[in-house]
């Protein structure tokens with residue numbers, strides 16, 4: 383399918399506009415207004431205020447077999463953009479460093495293309511624009527609660543992917559994006575003078591032993607064929623060089639690709655903390671919060687796409703990612719498929735990763751993303 387030049391030009395303009403005016407979480411008011419206006423202009427039936435400031439539009443055709451949903455996310459990140467784009471973020475400390483500007487623009491571009499060729503459609507299409515992807519619990523759950531998946535047979539999502547060259551499409555079957563959980567711990571010992579440690583219970587020593595002990599969990603309690611990550615990311619303790627603190631706080635990011643590995647990891651993290659604190663007569667609090675659900679690519683949907691896509695551009699099977707994505711909640715409800723869209727271009731110097739302040743995407747990928755949406759929408 384040759385995409386009309388005006389659709390491509392408008393998609394680039396839309397992406398750059400959203401990039402210049404990024405919005406956080408569910409506060410995506412300007413972005414929603416822009417999306418809504420474009421969908422209404424296409425004559426689509428638009429449903430607004432779904433979940434946390436999400437919306438969707440339906441394109442219905444006579445004698446439709448199924449309803450297929452295509453989903454984009456709209457929110458930016460609390461990060462200061464660096465680099466020298468001519469269309470840099472105009473909002474201090476907020477920027478589209480995860481490519482959701484491109485996701486929104488591509489789905490709007492695809493909606494224009496699909497509406498033009500709606501006579502060829504065999505299925506009803508639902509265009510879903512979701513807010514608040516970057517936060518936990520995220521924007522997918524409230525949209526599901528508001529019925530966004532009702533009457534939907536399959537849902538697809540795509541994410542720009544800076545480890546893949548523009549033109550390449552990565553596809554996994556089964557577990558595709560990890561479950562990113564959060565562990566928060568407080569260890570309470572007995573504070574005192576740094577000169578008399580024997581009169582204290584030093585929580586820093588206990589935390590150090592615990593962090594070291596935890597390194598053996600992935601190495602010795604998880605099969606070499608399973609994936610798991612435990613990263614301690616925050617340690618907070620102490621106020622002065624001569625005081626042993628009373629407490630220490632730790633935070634960690636726990637990432638897995640299966641429920642059984644996650645359950646085992648959580649159990650071992652607790653046991654080691656309990657035993658380490660017991661050994662030192664310290665107390666602890668252990669708060670484990672579930673992150674986004676695992677994104678699971680339905681094997682039938684994946685296989686169908688494998689046959690539809692040009693094998694020379696397809697990376698299949700692409701390895702799953704340990705990053706999280708709230709598309710996972712849709713994939714726990716109905717057959718789903720999440721696709722990695724290459725956006726890297728070393729010749730143009732576009733290599734920074736998602737969530738980097740230098741992240742950028744090769745805008746040539748927008749055309750490929752629209753093609754991908756069209757292919758999915760037109761499948762029989």
Ligand SMILES: [Zn+2]
Nearest residue numbers: 480516736737
């Ligand atoms: Zn992100």
Ligand SMILES: [Zn+2]
Nearest residue numbers: 480481482541
């Ligand atoms: Zn993202």
